[in-house]
Amino acid sequence: MSIYEKMMSIDRRVLFVLIALSVVIPLLKPLLLPVNVTKEVKHLYEFVDKLKPGDVVLLSLDYDPSTMAECQPMAISILRQCFSKGIKVIVTSLARPEGLGTAEMALTQAAQEYHKKNGNDYVFLGYKPNAAAVILAMGENFRLAFPNDYYGTSIEDIPMMKGIKNYRDIKILVTISGSGIIDTWVIYAGGRYGVPVGAGVTAVMATDYYKYLQSGQLVGLLGGLKGAAEYEKLIKHPDMATKGMDGQNMAHLLIVFFIIIGNIGYFLGKRAKGIKGR
Amino acid sequence: MRTKIAERRVEGVNRGIIPLVAFLFLLAIGGRAGAQSSTDTLPPSPPSEVTAFDTHNDAGKNITINWKLSADDGTGRNTVKGYDILRSESRSGEFEMVGSVVAGISTFQDDKVENHRNYFYKVRAKDHRFSESGIVGPVQASGQWYNTNRTVVLIFVVIFTALVIYFVSSAKKGKKLYIRPIPGMDAVDEAVGRATEMGRPILYILGLSTISDVATLASLTILGRVAKKVAEFQSKLLVPCYDPIVMTVAQEVVKNAYLDAGRPDSYDESNIWFLSQSQFAYAAGVNGIMLRERTATNFYLGMFYAESLILAETGNIAGSIQIAGTDAVVQLPFFITSCDYTLIGEEFYAASAYLSREPKLLGSIKAQDWGKMGLIALIVLGGFFASIHHLSGFVNLFTVGH
Amino acid sequence: MHVSSSIGVWIAAFLTLFVYSFLYKDNPFYKFAEHLVIGLAGGYYIVTVWFQILKPKLISPLFQQGNLTLIFPLILGLFMWARFIPQYSWISRWAIAFTLGVGSGISIPSVMQALIIRQIQATMLPVNFHSYIGWMNLLIIVGVLTSLIYFFFSAEHKGILGLSAKIGIWFIMIGFGATFGYTVMSRVSLLIGRVQFLMTDWLGVLH
């Protein structure tokens, strides 16, 4: 077997082992390379930062366990920012029912850190299927979509919800999402009711939403673990995302290396065949 | 519009709070502060030019009040902290406060009113004193029957509807409509044939969306074609489903295809079943099917999310021929790298027309092409006007309000 | 190093390893995890639909508060179940028709506004040749136009149309490349999440 054939036929299990190592080793021996903050992350941070204590933010944690690795650090960072500034938060989770568990985990973690009380400082409304319908219904009145909160308390009995009727009473809505639900938020909540919308998405989806940044339909955008790490830097509370960035670096370099090896093999092979052909 | 108000509110805070902080600071340093504040015995000048009117384009029960800022808000002595809005049901009656805003804001919406009843309003500026504007009214709230802010949407919808109806009906009348060849669609027969030769089943994935998704509908149309070929070749078609309604419709589509092919008894309903409504449980399930059934050809047509690569890469490793098509832009790169043919966005919709040659589909592709031409013309025109300074208002014609 | 003493974490860790075993090859451990998750997700689906929709949106308002208009969606919903009885399965089409009709009606103006009008408006950018932004605006306009031309189906891509479509597909491919690159980031992050779980929550070698 010639060298280029070998280069083109590395067993995928070998690649798998290398990828695993590229993530595990940096976690054990972190380099902690600095993180640079991008403008779309900064815009969202600044928007929330300018809010006053007592203002209300609608945070929709529209992801589920499958995208939790990227989305959970964003959710926790934004909750930390709000709680530390005395901003009140209404939390929903509209993408998939499985998202309820992860949303509750993030919410209770941040609430405990800042000693925030359910019903006074935050409300967890929970999940309802048919996100578009729910988003529109909340534009009319939160009570329409959610007569009760996730824990079964009637909205009327929740002190924080007094005087809060619909999107007019919130300053910004931030959706952290692992699915295409942002379009629905932008089209219905932003489009129909004119609420400023900010978003955090998995890296894969981020490119899809630059169009909304450019057209002003999104205030800001966090993309993937890097976006989360940037936000952690802005709120000066480095955590899981920041730690994961080293593994991210290594794995990216390794994948680029794979592409290069594969292509060198491909071109050498093509040339060799070409010569034989003549 | 909303962001503008928000910004102004923020500015308002600064305007309101900085003088206040300065004032408190002066108070704190004693005598001199007392002297300072004693010169400020005058109330702020009142807001002027107050207007109240029924809020436009709303459901009713809402009145908008606008005013001109007090001369001491942001300018003058700059002492105003905010404004209170007061309402009464008669000019001489008692006024009650219905809301307040911070300094720098000159508009308020009162949404606690009844329709078709007279109301009077006044606005007062406040620092530690008040100064009231004159009374305005009577004004009534009512709901409107047409939202003038949305006229541009109406125009677009009407024009496009006319295009669709025109082209679909002319296609039905038998007018020949050309559609350019779509890569991959000519390979469908070959792919089905190959599976038959190998004696392995064909896997058809309708995507992970509901019946109301265009991608799902386009996929169902293509499924009909594929199922007919499968019936003719007497091979096996597996359709694991994500959505229960899509599943039931798919069952009917395939059944009808077998009927058309003249082999209704070969149809086996248990090959079109509900797998899971959980994305990764679904992906795991399909992976299992690909590896265990050793499918020869995999179709991924419809709406996809992150599972796209898991599916396409597993199929690739298994050595199946793969044809993909989706309007999920994010997933397209993965299909492009790991499938033999990939239909991009609208190309996928067009593929269902290309394969089926149904006039209703051909007609709407034609209408969409005309729609695109219209959009291109508008973009060129818009870019041209936007580049010429005093004509840039053209762009604002396309602003849709709430 | 503190290995977890929670049974839950141990179960989670083993299930995680079961799924990773698929990377070597399909095997009974993976199959177990695969079938388990299909079942669990089904159960989760039942429970959420009951607690989040049927109970609060239908059962309570209809039977406790007496909101009788809800009989209609109840009937339409039950029509869906006609699917189970082959000779009456056509009744379910009424419910599907309602869902589709109303859904389509809502989507037409909304899509027109957000995906079409808003986006073409955002493309109507001022072009000039003496600033970076001016040039980039021209690039956006040219890019959108040529990419749109790629999606013309009623004429063959020849001549000027063919050239435009070709430039259009260049834009599209560069765009897809960017998406791919960005996605790599996402997937690696997920892996990091799982590795962090195994090393922190289970084995306790990280803090």
Add this chain to the structure above:
Amino acid sequence: MRRQIPLAITLVGGVVMIIQYFIPHQISQEIYRGSLDWLMIIAGFTMVLGIGSLVIHHTDKLKHHREGWGYSLVTLAGLAVMSIVGLIWGMAGDKPFMQIFIYAQNPIQATMFSLLAFFIASAAYRAFRARSFVATLLLLSAIIVMIGRVPIGAKIWSPIRLVSDWLLDYPNMVAKRAIGLGVGLGMISTALKIILGIERSYLGGVK
């Protein structure tokens, strides 16, 4: 009956919802809200169809002892346990339902997703070839973004961040917008055809 009524329902439902968009009046808003509730309730009922099909599929396998019937047992057991536990004790907080979710369902699903990191590496190595000009564009743009979006990229070659931002801001945005415009028109025309009764494939091949 079987075709006319569903077509009438879609026509009326669709037209009412389109018109509703342009009418701000209270009555129109109430119709709108009511329809949204109904949609949710009907969606709730379809759950039974899905679960029914799943149960039938697996009990079938069990009954006939088809290959892998043992795994069907795992699925059915998971389904039964999860739904019973959830319906009896509820979903929230420290209930067994949530525990099963956190320690069994969640880890399997998250791990499934993270398999993507491995698959993407193998896809990058095996399928990412500079076969043609457009394939090369895709490849280069992917590499630039992959390196440019992580902190280490700036260490290797500092302008790469700017290039990767530019790729995302311009060519990428342009491609997405053009695809979005085409898809948007496709969505609207399909919705129109459903409402007008031209598109009937949802009725299941009834011609």
